[in-house]
Amino acid sequence: MTSGAPHVSPQPGAVATPILEADHLQKRFPVQGSFGRQLTVRAVEDASLALYPGRALALVGESGSGKTTIARMLARVYDPTAGTLRFQGKPVQFAGGAALRDYRRHVQLIFQDPFASLNPVHDVRYHLARLLRVHGHAKTSAQATQQALALLQRVSLTPAEQFLYKYPHQLSGGQRQRVAIARALAVHPQVLLADEPVSMLDVSIHLDILNLLRQLKNEDHLAFLFITHDIATARYFAEETNVLYAGQMVEGGPSDEVIQHPKHPYTQLLIAAAPDPARLNAEGKRVDALPARGEIPSLVNPPTGCRFHPRCPHAMPVCRERFPARTDLGNGHWTHCFLYGDGTTTTQPS
Amino acid sequence: MRPEQSPLLEVKHLNVDYESDSGTVHAVIDVSFTLRRGEILGIAGESGCGKSTLAYAVTRLLNPLAEITGGEILYRGEEASPPGPISSSAGARVGPHPIDIATLSERNLRALRWSELAIVFQSAMNSLNPVMTIGTQIDDVLRTHQPGMTRQQRRERAVEMLRLVGIAPDRLKSYPHELSGGMRQRAAIAIALTLQPKIIIMDEPTTALDVVVQREILNEVLQLRDALNFALIFITHDLSLLLELADTIAIMYAGRIVEQGAQRDLYRHPRHPYSYGLLNAFPTLTGEQRTMYGIPGTPPDLRHPPSGCAFRARCPLAFAACATELPLLQPALPGDTQQVACHLYNPRLHAAPPATEDIAAAYARQSAGRVAR
Numbered sequence: 195m196t197s198g199a200p201h202v203s204p205q206p207g208a209v210a211t212p213i214l215e216a217d218h219l220q221k222r223f224p225v226q227g228s229f230g231r232q233l234t235v236r237a238v239e240d241a242s243l244a245l246y247p248g249r250a251l252a253l254v255g256e257s258g259s260g261k262t263t264i265a266r267m268l269a270r271v272y273d274p275t276a277g278t279l280r281f282q283g284k285p286v287q288f289a290g291g292a293a294l295r296d297y298r299r300h301v302q303l304i305f306q307d308p309f310a311s312l313n314p315v316h317d318v319r320y321h322l323a324r325l326l327r328v329h330g331h332a333k334t335s336a337q338a339t340q341q342a343l344a345l346l347q348r349v350s351l352t353p354a355e356q357f358l359y360k361y362p363h364q365l366s367g368g369q370r371q372r373v374a375i376a377r378a379l380a381v382h383p384q385v386l387l388a389d390e391p392v393s394m395l396d397v398s399i400h401l402d403i404l405n406l407l408r409q410l411k412n413e414d415h416l417a418f419l420f421i422t423h424d425i426a427t428a429r430y431f432a433e434e435t436n437v438l439y440a441g442q443m444v445e446g447g448p449s450d451e452v453i454q455h456p457k458h459p460y461t462q463l464l465i466a467a468a469p470d471p472a473r474l475n476a477e478g479k480r481v482d483a484l485p486a487r488g489e490i491p492s493l494v495n496p497p498t499g500c501r502f503h504p505r506c507p508h509a510m511p512v513c514r515e516r517f518p519a520r521t522d523l524g525n526g527h528w529t530h531c532f533l534y535g536d537g538t539t540t541t542q543p544s
Numbered sequence: 545m546r547p548e549q550s551p552l553l554e555v556k557h558l559n560v561d562y563e564s565d566s567g568t569v570h571a572v573i574d575v576s577f578t579l580r581r582g583e584i585l586g587i588a589g590e591s592g593c594g595k596s597t598l599a600y601a602v603t604r605l606l607n608p609l610a611e612i613t614g615g616e617i618l619y620r621g622e623e624a625s626p627p628g629p630i631s632s633s634a635g636a637r638v639g640p641h642p643i644d645i646a647t648l649s650e651r652n653l654r655a656l657r658w659s660e661l662a663i664v665f666q667s668a669m670n671s672l673n674p675v676m677t678i679g680t681q682i683d684d685v686l687r688t689h690q691p692g693m694t695r696q697q698r699r700e701r702a703v704e705m706l707r708l709v710g711i712a713p714d715r716l717k718s719y720p721h722e723l724s725g726g727m728r729q730r731a732a733i734a735i736a737l738t739l740q741p742k743i744i745i746m747d748e749p750t751t752a753l754d755v756v757v758q759r760e761i762l763n764e765v766l767q768l769r770d771a772l773n774f775a776l777i778f779i780t781h782d783l784s785l786l787l788e789l790a791d792t793i794a795i796m797y798a799g800r801i802v803e804q805g806a807q808r809d810l811y812r813h814p815r816h817p818y819s820y821g822l823l824n825a826f827p828t829l830t831g832e833q834r835t836m837y838g839i840p841g842t843p844p845d846l847r848h849p850p851s852g853c854a855f856r857a858r859c860p861l862a863f864a865a866c867a868t869e870l871p872l873l874q875p876a877l878p879g880d881t882q883q884v885a886c887h888l889y890n891p892r893l894h895a896a897p898p899a900t901e902d903i904a905a906a907y908a909r910q911s912a913g914r915v916a917r
Contacts, residue, residue, distance in 0.1 A: 256754035256755065256756065257754055366842055368842075396590045396591055396781070397590065397781055397782070397783075397822065397825045397826065397838075398590055398821060398822065398825050398838045398839035399838055400825060400826065400838060401825060401826075401827075401836050401837055401838035402837070402838045402840075404827075405835065405837070423754065423755065424755075424826075425829065426826065426827045426828055426829045427826075427827055429827060429829065429833070430827035430833070430836070450833070453829055454830075463756060464755065464756065465829060466759075467755045467756040467758070467759035467760075468755050468759075468829060469755075469782065469784040469785045469787075469788055470784065470828060470829045470830065471784050471787040471788070471811055471823075471828075472828045472829070472830045472831055473829075473830065474787065474788065474811065489724050489726055489754070489756075489757055490754070
């Protein structure tokens, strides 16, 4: 049992180098409109981030903000329309085959829905052993069984022997998610991309899964990308938090800094809207005002400039014209907003 | 706190069973509660605790495999409620009060539903008819329940309803798929409000929505409640949401209400160890960063409920009596309005009731040797 601050210092040490870096990633999806028109969904514009060993970066945003798209580009489920990925300092070639398999040996994805991510006709051992064999960690069936047992123990599915031959339908949601985590660990990855790993699970289980992921992160020095719609969970799990709105990164920095002192109007809205009993007054009522309204715009025809401007209480004419450049606020905290600086160099086309 | 109002719905010792191939599932067991006029009652619990079944039972919309096996659902709709901003017109006449919904005939039920008692489901996409415009769906409700209204009056009412929930009137001609998730949920609320029911039941109405939209809809619901004075039963797994919305809260576990009380009391001092666990199951935005723990274990199989307290296998403070004796709802402390079904508060079985800090400490100790689920 640990108490006190669960995080290491918010700033990476001077020696830390990112293991996986994304520079100016952009993703556009062609979609078929009515009457055969070709439309484009501008899902992600200009996303840059860096993942460090033993540290977690949270991507926070509502549905349609592009957070899952970024994770899938990092997992190379699909290739970015523009931008580069660097793994261990070397540019990633967007090729398939052996190169892709080699990449996935280091970078693994954990999905949101443990009910859909496991194959219902195979038992737990199959899910783990197959990966162990494919990636050459186990040479024989006996070795695969041994390693599968060790993996189950690591994710606290004990006694492991009891779980080895169970089928997904015999497991609870939390147990399935643990199997999915064990499967991701099977290839000895250096980077884990977790896409809403607890949002489908019952509330009483959330913390256990988060604590397990944190323990693995610390033990194996894993670099984590943690995707969530819940900014409080981001604060709990990740040292750093980036906030996405409609495909644009609007703010980022050390989690506590971003959440206690949000600068971008969207981050402020997101935090004001989140339920938090700690903000109730003595009468049990919320005292803080809750301003803006509206929803994330269509990404087929997104607003020009800063995509938040139609909902922003502080919008200025310039917000409609171009997306603001990044303004550094100190302590590693940054935002893309004209309220905090007249970014003169536009970092993305709009 | 809102002034005490007269009871509108009294549920007494309600039991609901599901028949399955592998046995009878007791989904709702001996549940009693009172809903007052204009009150927001929140019901919280994990999936499978019976909270949705309870909602369906109260509206008698249970699926054919489920059956009310005992209890009463007394509806006292007769007392005149203060007029809302909408001109009230003749609702259904459902006889002298109180009416026991549990034994009402199908015909009388149809008159009661929508006009007195409406329900908003979790997925508005599935509860709205995909091939009818929003306007037609409101019109449908009015045509069925208020045959006296003219086409023009119905249209005016439909526009008024959409305005109330914050949808532009030109959306009357929209189909559900043309609306965003939040808009659809607003439309579902508008339809539920059309006949000015006295009770609205919302089953996880905002779970599928983003936080900002959820906040807007909750604010909308609170304003509408103040304007129209309907009573609301709000069902969710998210206790943090209820604490901001509800006047009173009931916590369900394994088919039973294990604790109920005013929202403020429940937040300040949850009495049942399960309530404490639920309240502390989500990270907070403010306050000190510390390692938190969930509730160990999983809910019991309701086909074979354990003896005594159903929570005892997961409870960090369980003692011998919990296995042998069934705890019943009783005042947590003498004379308290906060009620709890837990032997820790029974002076006959346990010396002194635990303080909130004691429950917290017990959870922390328990999490040291944690088994996965």
